[in-house]
Amino acid sequence: MRRRNKLILVLSLLGVCLIAALFLASAFGAVNISLPDIAKMALNKLAIFDFPSTWRAVEETIIFQIRLPRVIGGALVGMALATAGVLFQGLLRNPMADPYIIGTSAGAALGATIAMLLPINLAFLGFGLVPVAAFCGALATVFLVYNLARVGGKTPIISMLLAGVVVSSFMAAIMALLISMSDRLQLNLQSVYSFLLGHISVTGWEQIAVITPLVIGGIICARFFAFRLNALSLGEEGAAYLGVEVERDKILILSLGSLLTAAAVSISGLIGFVGLVVPHAVRLSFGPDHRFLLPAAALGGGAFVIIADLLARTIMAPTEIPVGVITAIIGAPFFLYLLRRTRKEYAF
Amino acid sequence: MISLQISQVDFSYFDGLVLHKIDLSVKAGEMVGLLGPNGSGKTTLLKLASGILKPAQGEIRLDGYSISSLSRKYIARKVAVVPQQFHIPFAFTTGEVVMLGRTPFLRALADESEADRRLVSNALELVGISELVERRFNELSGGERQKVILAMALAQQPKLLLLDEPTVHLDIAHQMEILELVRELNTGQGLTVIAAMHDLNLAALYFDRLVLLKEGRVWADGTPNQVLTEAGIGEVFSASVRVEQHPLTGAPHIVIIPRGNANHQK
Numbered sequence: 001m002r003r004r005n006k007l008i009l010v011l012s013l014l015g016v017c018l019i020a021a022l023f024l025a026s027a028f029g030a031v032n033i034s035l036p037d038i039a040k041m042a043l044n045k046l047a048i049f050d051f052p053s054t055w056r057a058v059e060e061t062i063i064f065q066i067r068l069p070r071v072i073g074g075a076l077v078g079m080a081l082a083t084a085g086v087l088f089q090g091l092l093r094n095p096m097a098d099p100y101i102i103g104t105s106a107g108a109a110l111g112a113t114i115a116m117l118l119p120i121n122l123a124f125l126g127f128g129l130v131p132v133a134a135f136c137g138a139l140a141t142v143f144l145v146y147n148l149a150r151v152g153g154k155t156p157i158i159s160m161l162l163a164g165v166v167v168s169s170f171m172a173a174i175m176a177l178l179i180s181m182s183d184r185l186q187l188n189l190q191s192v193y194s195f196l197l198g199h200i201s202v203t204g205w206e207q208i209a210v211i212t213p214l215v216i217g218g219i220i221c222a223r224f225f226a227f228r229l230n231a232l233s234l235g236e237e238g239a240a241y242l243g244v245e246v247e248r249d250k251i252l253i254l255s256l257g258s259l260l261t262a263a264a265v266s267i268s269g270l271i272g273f274v275g276l277v278v279p280h281a282v283r284l285s286f287g288p289d290h291r292f293l294l295p296a297a298a299l300g301g302g303a304f305v306i307i308a309d310l311l312a313r314t315i316m317a318p319t320e321i322p323v324g325v326i327t328a329i330i331g332a333p334f335f336l337y338l339l340r341r342t343r344k345e346y347a348f
Numbered sequence: 349m350i351s352l353q354i355s356q357v358d359f360s361y362f363d364g365l366v367l368h369k370i371d372l373s374v375k376a377g378e379m380v381g382l383l384g385p386n387g388s389g390k391t392t393l394l395k396l397a398s399g400i401l402k403p404a405q406g407e408i409r410l411d412g413y414s415i416s417s418l419s420r421k422y423i424a425r426k427v428a429v430v431p432q433q434f435h436i437p438f439a440f441t442t443g444e445v446v447m448l449g450r451t452p453f454l455r456a457l458a459d460e461s462e463a464d465r466r467l468v469s470n471a472l473e474l475v476g477i478s479e480l481v482e483r484r485f486n487e488l489s490g491g492e493r494q495k496v497i498l499a500m501a502l503a504q505q506p507k508l509l510l511l512d513e514p515t516v517h518l519d520i521a522h523q524m525e526i527l528e529l530v531r532e533l534n535t536g537q538g539l540t541v542i543a544a545m546h547d548l549n550l551a552a553l554y555f556d557r558l559v560l561l562k563e564g565r566v567w568a569d570g571t572p573n574q575v576l577t578e579a580g581i582g583e584v585f586s587a588s589v590r591v592e593q594h595p596l597t598g599a600p601h602i603v604i605i606p607r608g609n610a611n612h613q614k
Contacts, residue, residue, distance in 0.1 A: 004459075093437045152362070224456045230444075231451045233436050240400045241431075242504070243424030243452030288438035291459075 007292050014299035018075065021306040025071045026063055028314055033059050065204070073202035073211070073267050074309040074323075075302040078274055080215045080264040082301025083222050085275025086294055087257035090229035091250065092157055095283075099261040099275035102164035102254070103141040106171035108265040111137020112195050113175045116188050130195070131207075131266035138262035141167060146254060154247060157236065198271035198324025200309050207267055214263040219298050221256055225249065226290040233288070271324045273331030274301055284338050304330075351376050352397055352508060352542070357406035359392060366392050367564040370406070374542060376507075379534045381551040382544045383575070384561030385585050390544035391432075393561070394510045397542060398429045410508075424452035428506035430497050432513050436485050442496050443481040446471055449503030471503040475529065490517035498526065502533075509533070511543035515550060523547075527554045552576055552599045560584055576600040 026038050033055065040051040041060055053060075084099035092101070100106075115133035122129050145167050149160040179185045185192060202208065228249050231239040236246045264271070278301040282293055308326040315321065352374045359367040367389045374380055382390045395401040396408060399415045408415045410426065428449070436445065449471070450464045472478045475495045480488065485496060494517050501509060511530070515523040531554050533539040545551040551558055552572040560568040560575050562584045568575045578591050581602065594601045 095437055227451055227454050227456065230440075231448055233438050233440065234434050234448065237400060237431065238434055240420055241398060241424060241427075241429040242448060243419075243421035245420050283438065287444075288440055289444060 007286065010286060011292070011295055011299065014296055014303070018299050018303045018306075021303040021310075022071055022075065025074070025306045025310040026067045028310060029062070029067060030317065031059065031062055033063060038063060069202045069205055069208050070200055070309070071306055072208055074200050074305045076208070076211050076215045077200060077264040077268045077271065078278075078301035078303070078305030079219060079298040080260040080301075081271065081274040081305070082278040082297040083219050083294060084257040084260040084264070085301075086279045086290065086297045087222055087225070087229070087253050087260075088275070089279055090232060090290060091253045091257070092161065093233060093235065094161070095280065096276070098272070099257065099264075100270065100272075102160060102258075103145045103167045103171070104138040104258055104261045104265065105270050106168035106175075107141025107144075108134040108138040108262065109196060109270065110171045110175045111135070111140075112269070113178055113185065113192060116191060117178060117182055117185055119184070130191075131201075134195070134269075135262045135266040138265055139258055141171065142254060142258040146251075155250060157250075194322060195269035196324075197322035198269045198327070199320075199322050200268045200305075202267055211263050211267060215260060218256055218260040218263070219294070222260075222294050223291075225253055225256075226294055229253070229290040230288075268323070271305065271327055273324075273327045273335070274305055277327075277331040277335045278304055280335060280338060351411060352540070353407075353409040354393075354397065355407050355409075357396060357403040357408060359389075359396060359401060359403050365564060367396070367403075370564075370566060372559060372566060372569070374540060376540055377534070377538045378557060379531065379541045379555050380543070381555035381558045382542065382561060383548060383551055383558055384567075388561040388584075389564040390561060391512055394429070394512055394542065394544055397508075398427055398510055399423050421452050424504065426506060427508045427510065428501035428504040429510045430494075430501045430512065430514055432516060433490075434493070434497055439484050439486060441481065442477065442483050442485055442488070443468065443472070445485045445496055446499045446503050449500040452504065467505065468499075468503050471499040474502060475499040476525070491519065491522045494518060495522075495526070498529075506539070508540045508542070511541065513544050513546055516546060523550060530554075548576060548581070548602045552601065553594065553597060572600050576602060 023035055023038060027033050027035050037055045037059070040049070041055065041063055043049040044051055045064075081099050085097070088097040088099060088101055089095055094101075111133035112130050114137075115129040118129065120129055145160060145163045146155060148167065149155050149163040151159060179189070179192060228239065228244050231242045231244050232246075234242070240246050261275075279293065279297045282296045282300060286292060286296065305323070305327070308330065309323045312321045312323040312326045354370055354372040357367060357370040358365065370393065372393075382393060384390050392401065396403055399408070399410075399418065399420070402416055410418065410423065415423065446468045447460060447464070450460055450467065453464070454460060469478070472481055475498050477492065477495050477499060480492060480496070485493065488496065494514065498514065509530070514526055514530070518526065527550060530541055530543070534541050543555070545555070555572065557570065558568075558572055558575040559566060560580065567584055568580055576591060578589060581587060581589050581591070588605045590603045590605060592601045592603055593599070
């Protein structure tokens with residue numbers, strides 16, 4: 001019981017961190033806006049309070065039209081990637097798995113590249129062709145990998161990992177080929193590059209409105225698999241002995257993880273390390289029980305990406321660094337620190 | 349109460365037939381040892397009995413129901429399996445691993461109840477590893493892990509317990525401890541037990557009924573005295589042995605004859 005209370009406390013603290021990160025990241029940028037002002041603006045928006053305006057109208061526009069969509073977008077990306085990381089690591093029983101491991105990244109990148117190649121300028125629910133193509137490419141690749149790995153009515157996890165590696169390399173090659181062949185892409189190299197390194201590009205609330213139900217819904221669904229993911233730690237056979245319908249749940253967990261990853265990719269490109277580092281940090285600090293790991297990783301991932309994105313757009317302002325560079329620069333050493341501190345957990 | 353009926357079962361992996369026309373019926377409360385050389389199909393037979401492999405031919409019935417028509421969850425509430433070895437890639441504690449045995453009884457979003465926790469601590473106590481509860485599973489010795497997995501299976505409150513060479517990683521004291529415990533659960537609570545065994549002498553001491561497999565067929569099925577004969581072991585294992593009597597229990601006791609000593613036979 002004491003342990004349970006401790007875990008609830010940790011979850012609450014992570015929630016507070018996430019909200020603090022939201023405010024902090026809204027405050028800083030090309031124009032700095034004071035935190036009390038942001039709090040008052042937000043409360044006024046709820047139509048319960050009516051604080052007298054101590055800020056300029058342009059500041060309100062910056063907060064609501066530019067900063068908040070982007071910050072909330074960052075939170076959603078982080079939550080989605082961290083949850084997908086937990087799902088894939090649990091299902092594949094591989095602590096090194098990340099959300100992109102079975103080909104999502106290569107599929108998304110190829111989809112995005114093809115979209116940049118096409119001389120079409122479409123917008124759909126606030127999304128351009130590139131994010132939509134990235135989303136579809138990611139899901140199509142996972143589907144392809146899953147089916148390639150299918151042997152005799154089953155999809156052994158090891159063959160899925162192998163198929164994922166091979167399909168990813170193949171798609172990366174096609175993408176490189178397209179880039180070197182097309183003048184249009186040569187001109188767009190900057191956007192290809194920015195997609196590959198990760199860059200949160202939220203242009204307005206429509207995108208948030210589409211992504212939010214996907215991500216929040218996905219996180220809630222993921223929680224239903226907590227016990228089964230715990231059982232899957234014993235392997236496919238061991239989980240089956242404990243009453244898990246392994247083949248069915250494998251499809252569901254893969255679909256869920258891929259959908260979350262694709263949703264993140266569609267507004268941020270490929271941000272590395274979030275789905276790897278955040279679940280690890282939680283697991284090494286508080287244990288591997290998925291009932292706690294899933295919500296904790298989601299909250300932590302959200303806060304992590306918000307802060308990383310804040311750094312990405314402020315430390316070299318007005319130049320923006322790709323957020324994936326920041327997550328890697330923070331994430332990699334932190335990961336190594338955790339690994340060395342608790343090495344024995346990986347000894348077997 | 350549970351009974352298992354395996355009738356006319358054939359099974360093959362991709363590369364050839366592993367089991368041929370197996371007929372085996374186990375009544376509730378029996379304690380059956382499966383014997384046979386490596387590759388004779390013991391493990392495969394256990395996997396068929398637990399329903400995770402499907403027979404190519406024939407039928408397996410659990411309590412009269414065809415096992416292929418039962419859900420995994422239903423089976424897991426009746427049948428627990430202790431495989432040879434588990435590797436767990438994450439740092440679960442012993443207590444958490446044993447709690448996994450309650451998985452088939454838990455609802456997706458609910459927490460484990462007081463009753464679940466009590467069953468887990470009973471299982472830990474029964475197997476004699478209560479002091480390991482906070483230890484990480486990955487840091488335990490092979491023998492301790494085997495006991496944790498047994499405790500997990502017992503937390504499942506099974507009616508039928510399938511064990512795949514439960515004593516293989518254990519020293520002699522632990523071997524006895526595990527088999528006596530299983531035997532006690534069998535006689536005391538009527539737990540039906542089917543165990544694949546490597547050690548013929550242990551099997552002879554602790555099991556009432558032994559089934560000897562050879563190349564995927566049932567070669568002999570009966571009491572230890574009926575199954576463990578010099579001729580039978582010679583034929584099935586291609587090993588020369590002498591069968592003596594255990595001085596205290598009278599069970600058959602197999603003595604290996606090293607090759608150089610073959611002429612010393614009576």
